[in-house]
Amino acid sequence: MARSAERRADVRAVVPGARSVIVTGTVYNSVPPYSSGETPPESAAISRYAWGDDYHDVLKARLDGLLAWMRAEAGEPFEARAYVDTGPVQERVYAQHAGVGWIGKNTCVINPELGSWLFLAEIICTLPLAPDAPALDQCGTCTRCLDACPTGALVRPWVLDATRCISYLTIELRSAIPEPLRGGVGAQVYGCDICQDVCPYNQAAPVSSDPAWQPRAGLDAPRLPDLWRRPDEDWRALTRATLTGLRRNIAVAIGNSGDAGALAALTEHAPDRPSADDPIVREHVAWAVQKP
Numbered sequence: 001m002a003r004s005a006e007r008r009a010d011v012r013a014v015v016p017g018a019r020s021v022i023v024t025g026t027v028y029n030s031v032p033p034y035s036s037g038e039t040p041p042e043s044a045a046i047s048r049y050a051w052g053d054d055y056h057d058v059l060k061a062r063l064d065g066l067l068a069w070m071r072a073e074a075g076e077p078f079e080a081r082a083y084v085d086t087g088p089v090q091e092r093v094y095a096q097h098a099g100v101g102w103i104g105k106n107t108c109v110i111n112p113e114l115g116s117w118l119f120l121a122e123i124i125c126t127l128p129l130a131p132d133a134p135a136l137d138q139c140g141t142c143t144r145c146l147d148a149c150p151t152g153a154l155v156r157p158w159v160l161d162a163t164r165c166i167s168y169l170t171i172e173l174r175s176a177i178p179e180p181l182r183g184g185v186g187a188q189v190y191g192c193d194i195c196q197d198v199c200p201y202n203q204a205a206p207v208s209s210d211p212a213w214q215p216r217a218g219l220d221a222p223r224l225p226d227l228w229r230r231p232d233e234d235w236r237a238l239t240r241a242t243l244t245g246l247r248r249n250i251a252v253a254i255g256n257s258g259d260a261g262a263l264a265a266l267t268e269h270a271p272d273r274p275s276a277d278d279p280i281v282r283e284h285v286a287w288a289v290q291k292p
């Protein structure tokens with residue numbers, strides 16, 4: 001982020017002469033229960049956004065279609081670039097200014113009717129489009145997200161310490177999860193939705209019927225021992241996450257579950273799971289089986 005700070009500060013650094021930013025919010029909420037709901041102790045929690053297809057690919061294709069329509073309709077040539085969570089764009093800031101939603105105390109963009117299960121994407125263009133009214137903060141005196149965060153990552157309203165956030169610890173971090181934070185990771189094996197699950201604006205959030213966002217088999221509250229026993233080959237087809245990172249996370253979640261059957265799975269010998277022999281994974285397995 002530091003490397004791209006200058007480009008992130010002004011979209012005209014990526015599209016010279018930019019006049020407008022179009023922000024789209026795509027609802028990806030699906031029917032199954034929230035990860036913090038009533039699930040058996042040996043269940044794993046996987047972040048809702050990862051249940052369906054890879055949103056980068058799906059939304060980029062849709063933005064390209066929108067851009068083609070704009071070019072056909074505009075009646076004049078213009079420069080434009082489309083981004084889906086990848087470019088040097090402060091997308092939540094633009095989303096607030098574009099009226100998609102306000103940035104909540106949990107740092108997510110919240111729409112008062114749609115909630116925060118939204119994929120954001122944007123088109124930066126040189127067309128002088130009429131702006132929408134910005135969204136207004138509607139968090140009020142609520143502090144549910146701060147109270148619910150199990151690792152204290154929301155250090156104060158709107159301030160997220162990424163190094164404590166389970167999303168960072170389970171997806172971005174390549175090394176060992178710091179021991180003092182492992183208990184707080186709970187059953188989360190890939191990302192964390194807790195500060196969105198508890199948000200009042202998500203309690204009646206609409207559900208998408210889009211096939212792209214429906215859960216792939218076994219990704220909504222799967223059983224921890226089943227996840228651990230998946231051969232490495234299966235995982236490669238399912239996710240872009242690193243296998244050692246996933247096994248590290250599953251080991252921590254099994255340690256936190258205290259479930260005897262799941263703990264037994266951790267120490268099985270299985271040649272179809274070579275990533276389980278990675279030193280980082282083994283250290284987390286040792287932590288899990290010794291956890292009181």
Ligand code: SF4
Nearest residue numbers: 149165166192194195
């Ligand atoms: S995603 Fe989870 S760990 Fe991160 S701030 Fe929200 S509740 Fe806390």
Ligand code: SF4
Nearest residue numbers: 104105139142145199
């Ligand atoms: S839980 Fe409350 S404070 Fe947190 S983002 Fe939602 S409305 Fe805002």
